[in-house]
Amino acid sequence: MNLQMIGTGNAFAKKYFNNNALIEQDGFKLLIDFGITAPLALYELGIGMEELDAVLVTHMHGDHVGGLEEYGFQMKFKHGRRPVLYLADALAEPLWENTLSGGMTQDGLERLEDAFDVRLLRAGDVQQLAPNLCVELLRTRHIRGKKSYSLILNRDVFYSADMVFDRELLTTLVRDRGVRRIFHEVQLEGPGAVHTTLDELLSLPEEIQAMTMLMHYADNKDRFEGRTGRMTFLEQGSVYSI
Ligand SMILES: Nc1ccn([C@@H]2O[C@@H]3COP(=O)(O)O[C@H]3[C@H]2O)c(=O)n1
Numbered sequence: 001m002n003l004q005m006i007g008t009g010n011a012f013a014k015k016y017f018n019n020n021a022l023i024e025q026d027g028f029k030l031l032i033d034f035g036i037t038a039p040l041a042l043y044e045l046g047i048g049m050e051e052l053d054a055v056l057v058t059h060m061h062g063d064h065v066g067g068l069e070e071y072g073f074q075m076k077f078k079h080g081r082r083p084v085l086y087l088a089d090a091l092a093e094p095l096w097e098n099t100l101s102g103g104m105t106q107d108g109l110e111r112l113e114d115a116f117d118v119r120l121l122r123a124g125d126v127q128q129l130a131p132n133l134c135v136e137l138l139r140t141r142h143i144r145g146k147k148s149y150s151l152i153l154n155r156d157v158f159y160s161a162d163m164v165f166d167r168e169l170l171t172t173l174v175r176d177r178g179v180r181r182i183f184h185e186v187q188l189e190g191p192g193a194v195h196t197t198l199d200e201l202l203s204l205p206e207e208i209q210a211m212t213m214l215m216h217y218a219d220n221k222d223r224f225e226g227r228t229g230r231m232t233f234l235e236q237g238s239v240y241s242i
Pocket residue numbers: 010011012061062063143162193194
């Protein structure tokens with residue numbers, strides 16, 4: 001399995017695109033989240049939107065879903081098909097009613113399923129997306145009152161999406177669930193109200209740090225090179241074999 005971050009920035013980053021991840025497994029291309037900058041990020045990588053086999057949405061913030069209108073319209077009007085959209089069942093209604101309907105509603109386009117081939121996921125279930133790619137959604141804490149999900153890919157890769165620090169979850173995933181790679185968001189400075197701070201991740205055992213790569217970071221990330229313990233930064237555009 002290959003992972004390529006088409007963007008590694010946090011919601012306000014300007015040096016980096018939105019933190020969205022391209023997973024490739026035996027030719028199957030899954031994009032995790034489709035933020036405001038995803039259309040441009042894909043374009044700059046020379047990846048056509050129509051090459052994606054599916055998109056999976058973790059939660060409703062703009063840096064994770066803000067590009068879906070363009071994606072849906074390009075696929076409908078340029079490529080004549082509804083793209084596959086995986087998301088937690090609890091997100092389907094708010095994604096249409098509170099985010100996409102304003103821009104996308106028109107004759108023949110009145111609901112999410114008119115624009116996307118919607119595949120609902122339930123937290124805790126393992127869903128086979130492709131012959132050698134399965135995903136499990138985990139409900140994790142991010143913003144009070146807003147549902148947000150992290151992912152386990154192929155039972156051994158944890159992808160945090162946006163979440164506050166959860167020491168017990170990370171420890172259990174490594175010790176009991178056999179997770180061997182962790183891709184984790186990081187807030188480099190300030191208290192962790194809705195994100196996980198670098199200091200919190202540095203408090204993890206070295207064995208867990210050693211399998212952790214950092215993403216969803218601020219523009220001043222370079223100042224923290226060499227100050228992340230056993231953890232390393234994911235670089236935007238680089239392809240990682242995992
Ligand atoms: N209670 C909140 C809610 C939101 N935010 C900021 O808004 C951003 C939305 O995208 P994000 O990537 O989840 O990061 C959030 C915070 O920067 C925040 O800082 N505090």
